[in-house]
Amino acid sequence: MNSxxxxxxxxxxxxxxxxxxxKYAIVLAKSYDCKLSAVYVVDTSxxxxxxxxxxxxxEEGQEFEKSFQSDGEKYLNFVEDLAKAKGVQIExxxxxxxxxxxxxxxxxxxxxxxxxLGRWGKDxxxxxxxxxxxxxxxxNAKCSVLYAKEPDIEQIYKMA
Numbered sequence: 001m002n003s004x005x006x007x008x009x010x011x012x013x014x015x016x017x018x019x020x021x022x023k024y025a026i027v028l029a030k031s032y033d034c035k036l037s038a039v040y041v042v043d044t045s046x047x048x049x050x051x052x053x054x055x056x057x058x059e060e061g062q063e064f065e066k067s068f069q070s071d072g073e074k075y076l077n078f079v080e081d082l083a084k085a086k087g088v089q090i091e092x093x094x095x096x097x098x099x100x101x102x103x104x105x106x107x108x109x110x111x112x113x114x115x116x117l118g119r120w121g122k123d124x125x126x127x128x129x130x131x132x133x134x135x136x137x138x139x140n141a142k143c144s145v146l147y148a149k150e151p152d153i154e155q156i157y158k159m160a
Contacts, residue, residue, distance in 0.1 A: 003032040005113050007034065007091060007110055007111050008035065008036050009091055009103070009106060009110055009115050010037070010117075011039045011041075011103050011115065012039065012072075014071060015118060018118040019079070020077075020153050021116050023084075024045050024080060024146075024157075025116045026082055026160070027086070027156055028052060029083075029090075030086050030087065030160055031160070037090065038076055038091070038092045039092075039093050040094050041094075041095045043098065045099055072094040075076075075091075076094065079092065093122070100134075104137060104142075105138055107141060113144065114145075115143060116145075116146045117137065119149050
């Protein structure tokens with residue numbers, strides 16, 4: 001089968017919506033025989049900003065970075081387990097830097113023709129930051145961007 005999408009990238013941040021986006025990506029990859037990549041970004045720019053604003057020390061920033069790196073690996077391993085359960089191979093990567101820039105760079109590096117993002121949550125401050133990140137990705141992506149809002153993705157994933 002010739003597929004409209006061949007290389008799909010899903011952005012993972014550990015939120016429930018990014019896990020649902022991963023399930024959406026897994027179903028899409030299985031249905032259309034696409035290559036699938038999952039990327040988690042350790043937002044080192046935000047960690048650096050905390051140190052600049054004297055909210056944390058350099059040492060605390062390094063600890064935050066290690067913790068976020070470990071969290072990213074944990075979330076990506078969980079997504080890998082979800083993919084394996086559906087017979088889908090997935091390439092996973094933890095990157096460091098500004099989130100939108102790294103997602104866009106990963107999409108370019110992997111020659112992605114689709115980026116899948118999860119919806120933002122109810123927490124206003126997190127939502128605003130995520131909204132700005134999503135806006136930058138949507139505006140600057142060289143490929144299509146899908147904002148996964150499928151309300152029945154849990155059921156669709158279970159049936160796939």
